[in-house]
Amino acid sequence: MTRSRMKKYFGSTLLISVIIYAAVTIFLYYAKNTTVQKNSNSGSQCNFSRYCPAILNGEEEAYQLGDNCQKQWKPETFHIQEPVNCFQIKREHHFITGVLSQEEASYPLAYIITIHKELEMFVKLLRAIYNPQNVYCIHIDQKSPEDYKRKVKSLTDCFDNIFIASKLERVIYAGFSRLQADINCMKDLVSSRVKWKHVINLCGQDFPIKTNQEIIWHIKSKWEGKNITPGTRQPPNxxxxxxxxxxxxxxxxxxxxxxxxxxxxxxPLELTIYFGTAYYALTRKFVQFVLEDAYAKALLEWSQDTYSPDEHYWVTLNRLKDAPGTTPNVSWEGNIRAVKWAPIAGPSLDECYGHYVHDICVYGLRDLKWIIAQPDMFANKFEMSTSPLTVKCMEHWYRNRVLDQTSATIQPHWFLED
Incomplete structure (x- = not known):
């Protein structure tokens, strides 16, 4: 080999070696930093599998550890890359993509979910209650940022049985617009190809206590063919x-x-006004009655300029003797929501360990033991921005219950990550 060729050969070899060394160095740097970023919330001190069961058991040491972890925990973020990869979204976000039992397959439910903030909280709620035999109408507050609406649509477009309401309202707390949002979803749901049995309404800060199978058992135990609208005659106050x-x-x-x-x-029509919860479980026939009956239409029109009409509309119509699935003689039965009210607002004597918003407790870690002991289908309120570990602990407890109950073959991506 001539001197010039040797020089060129070693020069090329040296260049290649430098490139390889640089590439390996860059790879190791980003691999290391990516690992740190991914595991920054789950160091040995904040190992989720260690303290979550203890928190649910009410152990004081676990509360203290959880409080310390809460201060350094970075809330999860939900990213959607363009173009959207629906297969990847379902797996990375642990959606249950198979029917869990024959009983659930034969008793599909419909859901109305009204949202306006905290995309990550919405994703956690949706994946908790998602079952492929059910159907879900999502109402996004028209006032929400366009980027928020775009991300929600990108997610829901990945599922045949999830859709955004065809008409969106600019929702105002305690206003008629909140009631109208549910009505809009109902109009969409009655034309769904899914022959759902009951419709349940939720907000973005709810989370389930009962599994899908347990909700069906709860309905069948006393409320099959009946509507659940807890309430009583409108009190003087x-x-x-x-x-x-x-x-x-x-x-x-x-x-x-x-x-x-x-x-x-x-x-109108000498109707007696009742007062109750804005949340319900309604039969399909009752929903059709709400959309078509003269009494229902008259009450809806009259309610447009009332305060928080969703807290009298459903419960009043469900006390009419001729309404489908009516329950005129019940009061606050139904176990729809577990709520801790502020002392000035409601009957709850239980202390709130989080903070109050609109006189309702936004739960903290120390509320979890109380929540999972409740007989209700759902609990309200949860908030990712102030107590992300409360949500995370709750969803792990819930997903484990779901998978423990199923007779189906469990897919690996159905398990949540620590």
Whole structure:
């Protein structure tokens, strides 16, 4: 080999060696940093499998460890890459993609979920209650950022049985728009190819306590063919909601409802107004009644300028003797929601270990033991931004219950990561 060829050969070899060394160095650097980033929430001190069961058991040492972990825990973020890979989304976010039992396959449910914030909380709720035989209508507050709406649509488009409501409302807390959002979803659901038995409404800060199978058992035990709308006759301290007219307004980005100096007319058709929860489990026939019956339409029209009409509309219609699936003689039965009310707002005597929003407890870690002991189908409220470990612990407990109950072959991606 000539000197010039040797020089060229060794020069090329050296260049290749430098390139390989640089590539390996870069790879190891990013691999190391990626691993640190991925595991930064799950170091030995904050190992999820160690402290979550202890928290659920109410062990004080576990609470203290959980509180310390909460301070350093980075809330999960949900990313959607373009173009959307639906196969990857279902697996990476641990959606259960198979029917878990024959009983569940023969008793499909419908869900209405109204959301406006915290995409990650919505994803966790959706994957918890998702079953391929059910159907889900998602109502996104029209005021939500466009990027939020786009991400939700990208997710829901990956599923044949999840869709966004065909008409969206600018929802205002305690306003008629909140009731109208449910009505919009109901109009879509009655034309669904899924022959659902009951429809259940949720908000983005709910989370299930009962599994899908247990919800079906709960309905069949007492409420098959019946509607669940807990409530009672409107008490005197709630009459202000329907005695005066109210108006919704959005001003400089602030949405609110206020009372007008104008008394309302009496309820239409001599209806007796009831007061109850805004959340329900309704039969398909009752939903059709709500959309078509003259009494239902008259009450809906009259309710447009009332305060929090969703807390009197469903429960009032379900007390009519001729309504399908009516339950005129029940009161607060039904076990729809586990809620810790502020002392000034409700009957709950249980202490809130998180914080209150609209007089409802946003749960903390120390509330979990109480939550899982409740007989209700769902609990409210959870918040990723203030207590992400409360949500994470709850969803691990719940997913383990779901998988323990199934007779189906469990797929590896159905298990949640620590």
């Amino acid at each position: 709630m009459k202000y909601r329907t005695q005066y007219s109210y108006k919704e307004e959005i001003n400089n980005g602030n949405a609110y409802i206020y009372q007008l100096n104008q008394k309302k007319t009496k309820p």
